[in-house]
Amino acid sequence: MLAAKIPKTNTIKVVEEEIPVPKKGEVLIKMKASALCRSDLHRYHGVAIFDEEDEKSANITPGHEPCGIVEELGEGVTKVKKGDRVAIYLGLGCGTCPECLHGDVMLCKDFACIGFAVNGAHADYMVIPEDNCLLMPESMDYITGALATDVGGTLYTACRKVGLNGTKTVVIIGCGPMGSGGILMAKGFGARVIAIDTDEKRLDMAKELGADYRINPLKEDGTAKVKELTRGLGADAAIVTAGGNIPLNSALNCVRAKGQVALIAESNEAVIDPSNQFVRTLVELKGCWYFNRGDWEEIANFIVDRNIELKKISSHTYPIEKAEEAFPLFDSGATQKVVFVWE
Ligand SMILES: [Zn+2]
Ligand SMILES: [Zn+2]
Known part of the structure; x- marks a missing residue:
């Protein structure tokens, strides 16, 4: 079978x-689709986000946003059967701690991620514990x-965390793939x-995806x-999908008193104004990272029942043979999601 590897930086x-x-x-x-992600690029650029040793890492197939068909069962498997269409949950945990038992596997102290610690999905086949199989509608x-x-899953969870419904106005900061999903x-x-x-092309896409208003902060005061x-008053909620100081501060400044901010974008440092942005506004800031495994059915049914056209944010598809072309293109920032597909 074919598998993509990252033998060295930018390769x-x-x-x-x-x-x-x-x-x-x-x-x-048997893989059917596997999406490229910004965190694949951290490995591609030689910046491991989950502290894997370089040498071991060179041999590990990336890919943690996949789905496919169950082709073969290991001993004792009872929860899925051959031929099931499944999406794959990315987290491997100890299975017994409170976080694992609650389905928040990414919070397990032994958390390991497919495509980082073990072989992921940018390959014709992968093996995965049956517990990581999420049945697709x-x-x-x-x-x-x-x-x-x-x-x-991440954006559904973020929307729920900030209490979105038909009476609310939300600001989505950053309109890359995550923001578009948002x-x-x-x-x-x-x-x-x-x-x-700040990118007009992304704002055009935002409009296509249904955004009611678009703001380019390079052209006006957001x-x-x-x-x-x-x-x-300010918006009821904000979802931050762009990293760094400015997007986070924009979100905190855009929301109304008692507003809710969901932070998805990763970064390591930011300067905020606690008194004016939290204490005297009662604003709440919530971290968002992936989703609870137990929420899958709700997420999947929401997507199909509401006709959420996630497919629209896949701008390019490639066969795995062309991974050497797909990675640099995705890295250039000129695309939305790039997805490997198998006929
Ligand atoms: Zn990802
Ligand atoms: Zn655990």
Whole structure:
């Protein structure tokens, strides 16, 4: 079978390797779609986000946003059967701590991520514990299935955390793939959506995806514009998908008193104004990272029942043979989601 590897910085190689054999409790998945993610690029650029040793890492297949078909069952597997269409949950945990038992596997002290600690999905096949299989609704296509994991699950959870519904206005800060997913999800919840980005192309896409208003902060004062659109109050909520100091501060400044801010973008430092942005506004800031495994059915049904067109944020598809082309293109920032697909 073919598998993509990252043998050294800024290098992708597609190699031939043996089809893995599922061990006890594991299944073999024949991949159907596997989306590229910004965190794949951290590995590509040689910045491991989960502290893997370089040498070991060179041999690990990336890919943590996949779906496929159960092809073979390891010993003792009972929860899935051959032929099941499944999306894959990215987290491996100890299975017994309170976080694992609650389904928040990414919070386990032994958390390991597919595509980082063990072989991921940018390959013809992968093995995975049966517990990581998320059954896909019949009407969900494979590209949607792949995007429903990281983008769909994370943004659905963020929308829920900030209490979106048809009476709320939300500001989505950053309109890359995560922000685009946020726009689709927030519209699904019925909210009025204000999209903010400095890139006009991304703002055009935001409009296509259903954003009610677009703001380019290079051209106008974003906070003032949000206030103007909300009768001087500020938005009910903000979802931050762009990293760094400015997007986080914009979010905190855009929301009304008692507003809710969901932070998805990763960064390591920011300067905020606690008195004016939290203490005297009662604003709440909530961290968002992936989703609870137990929420999958709700997320998947929401996507198909509300016709959330996640597929629209897949701008390019490639066969795995062309991984060496796909990575640099995705890295250039000129695309939305790039997805490997198998016929
Ligand atoms: Zn991802
Ligand atoms: Zn655990």
